[in-house]
Amino acid sequence: MTPIQTSSIEKIARIQWLELQKQLLYLQKNSKFYKQLFKVHAIDVSEIKTEADLKRIPVTTKEDLQQFNEDFLCVPSEDVIDYVTTSGTLGNPVNFLLNEADLERLAINEMQSFKIAGILKGDKVQITTTLDRRFIAGMAYFLGLRKLGAGIIRTGSGLPHLQWDSIERFKPNYLVAVPSFLLKMIEYAVSNGIDYKKSSIKAAICIGEPLRDQNFELNALGRKITELWDIELFSTYASTEMATAFTECEHHTGNHIQPELVYTEVLDEAGNPVKIGEIGELVVTTLQVQTMPLLRFATGDMVSYINEICKCGRNTMRLSPVLGRKKQHIKYKGTSLYPQHIIDVIVEFNTISNFVVIVQKDETEMDLLLVKISNSLSELEQEQLNQHFQTRLHVIPKIEMVSDTEINSLKNPTGSRKPVLFLDLRG
Structure with missing residues (x-):
């Protein structure tokens, strides 16, 4: 040294x-x-x-x-x-x-x-x-x-x-x-x-x-x-x-x-x-x-x-x-979050292999948190995932199940040198 x-x-x-x-x-x-x-x-x-x-x-x-x-x-x-x-x-x-x-x-x-x-x-x-x-x-x-x-x-x-x-x-x-x-x-x-x-x-x-x-x-x-x-x-x-x-x-x-x-x-x-x-x-x-x-x-x-x-x-x-990034701070249902908080919870839930986290504004200009996943979860698995979010973050984002193709297109925008797990669409 x-x-x-x-x-x-x-x-x-x-x-x-x-x-x-x-x-x-x-x-x-x-x-x-x-x-x-x-x-x-x-x-x-x-x-x-x-x-x-x-x-x-x-x-x-x-x-x-x-x-x-x-x-x-x-x-x-x-x-x-x-x-x-x-x-x-x-x-x-x-x-x-x-x-x-x-x-x-x-x-x-x-x-x-x-x-x-x-x-x-x-x-x-x-x-x-x-x-x-x-x-x-x-x-x-x-x-x-x-x-x-x-x-x-x-x-x-x-x-x-x-x-x-x-x-x-x-x-x-x-x-x-x-x-x-x-x-x-x-x-x-x-x-x-x-x-x-x-x-x-x-x-x-x-x-x-x-x-x-x-x-x-x-x-x-x-x-x-x-x-x-x-x-x-x-x-x-x-x-x-x-x-x-x-x-x-x-x-x-x-x-x-x-x-x-x-x-x-x-x-x-x-x-x-x-x-x-x-x-x-x-x-x-x-x-x-x-x-x-x-x-x-x-x-x-x-x-x-x-x-x-x-x-x-x-x-x-x-x-x-x-x-997290200063500009990526999320205020969701009264709870302060950064993207890494959400990503950690998803990774801990071992059954999810492909995902992207999205934040955008709702009709009242409040932060809306959405997680798109490629897995087709059963009702029991969805409930377990919700409980996992509630335990770890005290809030539950909206979960949407979509195709791998859709997630991969979101994760790999044109010109990006690395996969993007978090998309901020708040304008």
């Missing part, structure tokens, strides 16, 4: 603040967007010396990125090497550009991320996510593993036959995978007589879907995977905009921050820091980024945090799993 990760909280804070001040000066000099922001709000970045001062700077929103995308560019266009886009989960994808220094930073970020999860030079890692389609993550994994010196098998997304053929050929001990795809790999192995429990795989670095709850226990999806396949699951959290990964260590008590690469805040509705353990919106400032750095970027993700030494020896802040 790097020296900063085991430093005192006070020393980590000092190093972060120095990096933040460097980034402020860089933005003042090079960013058209932030120059204008500082001018409008009469901000002299040299006077930003405390967290209280930092609060004078308004947060940057996803809408800002969409509307003024080119104004965030801080280097000459001829210096740009890689062009990627965000996933567009909550709107149109946003362009993101990287120069040589940013690609090197991305490699360092992922190398350190894999080290946090325990991967070493000499390990072999199979990447089951796409390296194309303007997707930053697959490329980041490749660059990080290459810098680490680990062996890399680039199978890409889908194709369970190719995944198992590669495991048999090259004997990787780690997978990088979306958790729900691990279930598809297990299903394929069972259907094709593959003794997956005796494979070389010992752990999976999981992306894109939460594996744990707010108490860091495996959620329904995580439990379902490990009950079928005795491998260790590591959660990660990242986004294109942050260009930084937050990763679990072997103790699985939160995703470690890399403090020299990102400055983090967790804020309440009024923009004030929440206390340890309380839920707020994650706001990040990317450090050491040259091409499109972001200052106080509101991610929209709701998390809590821990700021105490971990059993692994790292003294870095740790983030909880993402509870």
